[in-house]
Amino acid sequence: MPHPxxxxxxxxxxxxxxxxxxxxLVGGAAAVVHGAPITTxxxxxxxxxTPENLDKLSQVLGELDTVVRELSNRRLRPAREHLxxxxxxxxxxxxGPLDCLMTLHDxxxxxxLLGHTIQIEDASLKLAVLDLETLIxxxxxxxxxxxRIAVPILLALFKNRGA
Numbered sequence: 001m002p003h004p005x006x007x008x009x010x011x012x013x014x015x016x017x018x019x020x021x022x023x024x025l026v027g028g029a030a031a032v033v034h035g036a037p038i039t040t041x042x043x044x045x046x047x048x049x050t051p052e053n054l055d056k057l058s059q060v061l062g063e064l065d066t067v068v069r070e071l072s073n074r075r076l077r078p079a080r081e082h083l084x085x086x087x088x089x090x091x092x093x094x095x096g097p098l099d100c101l102m103t104l105h106d107x108x109x110x111x112x113l114l115g116h117t118i119q120i121e122d123a124s125l126k127l128a129v130l131d132l133e134t135l136i137x138x139x140x141x142x143x144x145x146x147x148r149i150a151v152p153i154l155l156a157l158f159k160n161r162g163a
Contacts, residue, residue: 003065007043007096015095017125019060022048024113025129026101026138028150033120033129036153042097047083048110049102054083057100064093105142132158 009029028040047057058080068078069090089100103109116134120127136154139147
C-alpha cells in the first residue's frame, strides 16, 4: 500500500512518544504546534543520538513500514546504522513523511538544541518543541522558499506573544 503524501502529525507524534523516543520537534510541524496558521507535508524531528534511543526509533520505523524517500522509489528500508549519522534522513512511513534530522544545517543536534526547546503537553502527549525564537532563526538561515514564506508568519506570532 502506498504511503500518504502528507504526514498524519498526530499519528506520527503519538507513535514516537508511545515508544519512549526522545526527540525535538522542529520545522513546519513545530510551527503548527506553536499556533502558526501554516501547513506542512512532513514531520521533522531531531532525535537524541544515544544507542538506546536510536534502537527505539529503528523499531518504530520498522513498525511504520518506513522506507527512504528518494526519486527512484526503490523502497529502501533504513537500517539502524543509518540513524547513527550526521545530517538528514528523509523517510516515508505508513503515517506519511518523517524527516529525521540527526543534525540541523548548522550542525546542532539534540543535545545542542535541548536548551532551546519548550515543553508542550496535553492529555496524551508531552513534546519537546524548538522554541519560537530558535525556530525563526533556523528557518531564516535555511533560506528555502517555503521557509521565507513561513518566517514573517512566525515573526508575527512571536511579536503577538510579546516575547
